[in-house]
Amino acid sequence: MKKLILNLSLAAAVLVAACQPQEERQVDESAKPGEVIPDRRPGEFDGKIAETYKNSEADFPITRKAKEDAPNVILIMLDDVGFGASSTFGGPIPTPHLDALAEDGLRYNQWHTTALCSPTRASILTGKNHHEAGFGVISEIATGFPGYNSIMPDNSATIGQILKDNGYNTSWFGKNHNTPDYETSQAGPFDQWPTGMGFEYFFGFNGGDCNQYAPPLIENTRPILPPTDDPDYHLNKDMADRAINWIRNQKSTAPNKPFFVYFAPGATHAPHHAPKEWRDKFKGEFDEGWNKVSENTFKRMKAEGIIPENAQYNPIPEEVGVWDALSPDQQKVYARMMEVYAAFLAYTDYEIGRMLRAVEDLGQKENTLVIYAVGDNGASAEGGFTGTLNEIAADFNSYRPDVVKDALSRMDEIGTIDTYNLYPVGWAMAMNSPMKFAKRMASHFGGTRNGLVISWPKVIKDKGAIRSQFSHCTDIVPTILEACGIPQPKVVKGVKQTPMSGTSMMYTFDNPDAEETHKTQYFEMGGSRAVYHDGWVAATAHGLTPWSDDRPDNLTFENDVWELYNIREDFTENNDIAAEHPEKVEELKALFMKEAKAHDVLPLDDRGAERFSAQLTGRPSGPSEGVDHFVYYPGMIRLPEGSAPNFKNRTFTLTADVEIGDANTEGIIITQGGLYAGWGLMMDAGKPKFTYNWLQEDITSIEGETLKAGKHTITLKFNYSGGGMGKGAAIELLVDGNSVAQGNIPRTVPNRFSLDETLDVGMDTGTPVSKDYQTPFKFTGEIQQVAVDFN
Structure with a gap:
């Protein structure tokens, strides 16, 4: 063994010597053939080599450690949940575990997303605006412009990477929609996968959505198969079980080391898959229809103080459909679709509650910062006016058969593996109540306003309160860093980092009346756009609606019609006052362009509004x-x-x-x-x-x-x-x-x-x-x- 070690040492010496610049290398003319003499320079090792140990002191590099008493962090991100869906924000769907978290922390009623999933997730992971992070659109329809290429630049390190570099164990469970679509195979490259972005462990799926009963699971970078012999298998439960095991093992192995968990279920993106016992819980609960559900949600929000007393109701547009004018068959099918959606959200809340309860059982609740984003955009109108039993057909291949006729013979299949179901537009609008529009529309709050709950029992004392400062998904990373006592990094892996766009929200924790620090924010998705500044919003839908891709043929960015809202007085964007303040509209339009130039939004690219047609523009195919x-x-x-x-x-x-x-x-x-x-x-x-x-x-x-x-x-x-x-x-x-x-x-x-x-x-x-x-x-x-x- 000693001979082997010596030979390896000699080999290393040869390698080191070979790598030295030629002009600096010394040759020992006395060396015998085959004998390797270590490189020497004048004045080095003049005595015997063994003597050098007398003047040396053994030491090890310092392992990076989090600051003393640093909090654990759990970041939860739901999918396609509207502002008015959960009971926590006045909605009709019971979410008791989210309710309990809010009662122990704070609810934010003016927190905003980007209007689409990949872009919001890029922002919430980096603290950068979505175009700066390469995600002006979802990865499947990325185009070649810098702000729309679905590639996170090296100057935008994720919160996983930053926390790992500062002494945290990091993990990611669930949806990853932030890897280029053409780099999701086993051939990689893997630098844009979770494990390449600072997450030490990943269990979930790559893509925009997945079958909850037969998910395409990935563990780190290796495909694994869900059990095919378990009739009760559901991804939500599997994720919660694995997250619980990871947290327990981490705390058992390194009790003093904090952890970071990013927990991102596929819920409640289509397909709306929920176990039978959960689907059955909601039978008959939505027979009154989407108009009444929306109106009642608005009333509860006011009664519970979730929205201001002077907030105005935005009714569901008649174009979407008036419930009482539908046929009995339509009402029967559409009510069942909503029952299944409600089951999916309620069941997800239950599984998240199990994970949070496990943290409490470990004695970690008090010093665990939980940030719970109730959606990455507004509820989805992609089911069209009739809903669908096959989202792949309807949304991605533009085929919409007679859903009602089909569904009447398959009522018990809705929410099972036999369907890839999504409810009609009317329910999406009700779940976004009382805001205008829905997912994909960055112009209005129906697409961009989501509920947010933050809990940190050790720090937040104003428990159960509501905060109304304007905030954005770019604010999440700065908030986590301030809570953990970590400055925004200037260099990560040798790459200079650009400043984060968001601001920390910790200033709101103990001061409900604090002046908001996030004063300006642009929004853009598929050409729909808006800009917020100091209580004002200017917005243009760019001729779009959440339920249609059709735009007027002569529509250009230059002739878009802009609306204007005073959010301090008009919480729900109900009263367009553009005609009364044309100078304010022009001022904000100019501000949007300034922000667009600063954050890689230009050139404006509205092909993303046409969903999958943009994938035919010559992007790489891996x-x-x-x-x-x-x-x-x-x-x-x-x-x-x-x-x-x-x-x-x-x-x-x-x-x-x-x-x-x-x-x-x-x-x-x-x-x-x-x-x-x-x-x-x-x-x-x-x-x-x-x-x-x-x-x-x-x-x-x-x-x-x-x-x-x-x-x-x-x-x-x-x-x-x-x-x-x-x-x-x-x-x-x-x-x-x-x-x-x-x-x-x-x-x-x-x-x-x-x-x-x-x-x-x-x-x-x-x-x-x-x-x-x-x-x-x-x-x-x-x-x-x-x-x-x-x-």
């Missing part, structure tokens, strides 16, 4: 870019659609070399997508089969005869008809070069198979492409390889 031939092997699973080859609107060939064991050989050979849209090449009871699922509406299958045992080549030719997006295709199945089945697919998926389903070889890791099989449907023969060729 590992598949420029490649027309791929070879996949068994075990290649969970390749996200954004990083996989594009199988839409083009011709391709699948060639699988397999070995069949017997006449019962079955299982997936290769598949993409799932129950809501997708395709799969498989063996079914010994027969080769190809199935194409068009948005859960048309399912086309062709199959051959039973194959004999032995090696075979199975080929699927997919010949796209062309002539635009979503057109038909002719398909042909071949075995060993011989045609065995043909068919025609009348229409194909134009934009997206899924946000969470993946490309898999040898098994199906998500939901099945059809109900003819159950996942994981592992291939029981042997796959040598599967080749994919694009023509």
Whole structure:
């Protein structure tokens, strides 16, 4: 062993010597052949080497430690929850654990987001405005402009990185929608994944939403599979269990080291998935309809002091639909959709409560700062006027069938794995009560105002109070840093940091009347925009509504119509006074442009308003870019659609070399997508089969005869008809070069198979492409390889 250590030391010496600048290296002419002499310089080690230890003192680098008695921090971020949804802010959905947190801390009724998920999350993680952090839009529709490229710049370190560098253990549970869509595969790169952004542990999913019963789970950078044999599995419970275990282990191992948990459920983004017992709790609770629910929420808010006494009610626009004018069938279906949504939010509150109770059981409640953002934007109107049982079809591929007729025969399926459900616009507007508009609209508070609760029992003494200072998602990181006694870093990993845009909210903790410090804030999303300054808001919807992508053909940024509101007197933006103060409108329009220039908003890019059409503008396509031939092997699973080859609107060939064991050989050979849209090449009871699922509406299958045992080549030719997006295709199945089945697919998926389903070889890791099989449907023969060729 000593000889080995000596040899390694000599090797290290050689390496060090080789790396020295040539002009500085010394050569010992007395060295024998093969003998390595350490590099020496005049005056160094003049005596025996052993003598140098007499003049040396052993020491270790100082490990970074948090300040004494630094708080633990839990940052909770819900998804698509409107200001008027939770009982904590006067809404109709009971959230008792959030209520209890608010009673032990503070509620903020003028806290704002960006109007869309990825952008808000980029801001809440960095303290920067969303364009500065690269997220002017969600990652799936990123464009090439700096403020819209979905790449967090190195000069915008996350709160995870900052806290880790200052002695915290850091973790992230749940949704990550802040990695470029084309970098979400196992090939990385991983610097824009949570573990590359300062989070020591990550458990969750990459993408905008996911199936709560069959989520595409990631642990750190490794795909893992949810249990397929647990009928009660739900991601919310899994997340809470893992967060509890992580917190317990961290405190057991390092009792004096504080922790940071970023907890970001998929709730309540579509699909609205909740366990049956929770869905059943709300039967009949919303039969009065969205107009009455919205009005009653407004009354409760006033009665509970959540909004000012002089606040005005913004009724739900008639364009959205008047509940009493709907047919009985429509009311029945839409009420059930809302019941399921309420169940999803209430159940999420329950699981978060379990996590917080575990912190209390550890004796950590008193010195744990909990920041709970009740939504990353307003409630979602993306379900359209009728709602949908398949968001993939409706929102991402613009197909909206007769939902009511379909749903009446599937009432018990709403909220189960069989649907990817989202409620109608009317309920979104009711959940945003009493604000105007909804998610995606940065111009009005219905898109940007969310409830916020902050609890820190050791510090906050004005328990149960409300704070009304204007604040923004960029304020979260500065608040955490001040609470932890950490200055905003000037350099992180050798990169100079730009100043944070937000301001700490700690000044409000003990002073309800403190003058607000966040005096100016711009808003922009898809061309809708606004600017707040010292109590005034100027806003333009840019011709948009939350439920439509259509804009007037002649609309430009220059001829947008702007509105004006005095927020100090008009809490809900009810009274547009632009005509009375044209000079104030011009002043604020100029201020918006000043802020836009300062924060990477320019050039204004409204393509994000058109959702998935912008992904066709030539953004990188990840590992598949420029490649027309791929070879996949068994075990290649969970390749996200954004990083996989594009199988839409083009011709391709699948060639699988397999070995069949017997006449019962079955299982997936290769598949993409799932129950809501997708395709799969498989063996079914010994027969080769190809199935194409068009948005859960048309399912086309062709199959051959039973194959004999032995090696075979199975080929699927997919010949796209062309002539635009979503057109038909002719398909042909071949075995060993011989045609065995043909068919025609009348229409194909134009934009997206899924946000969470993946490309898999040898098994199906998500939901099945059809109900003819159950996942994981592992291939029981042997796959040598599967080749994919694009023509």
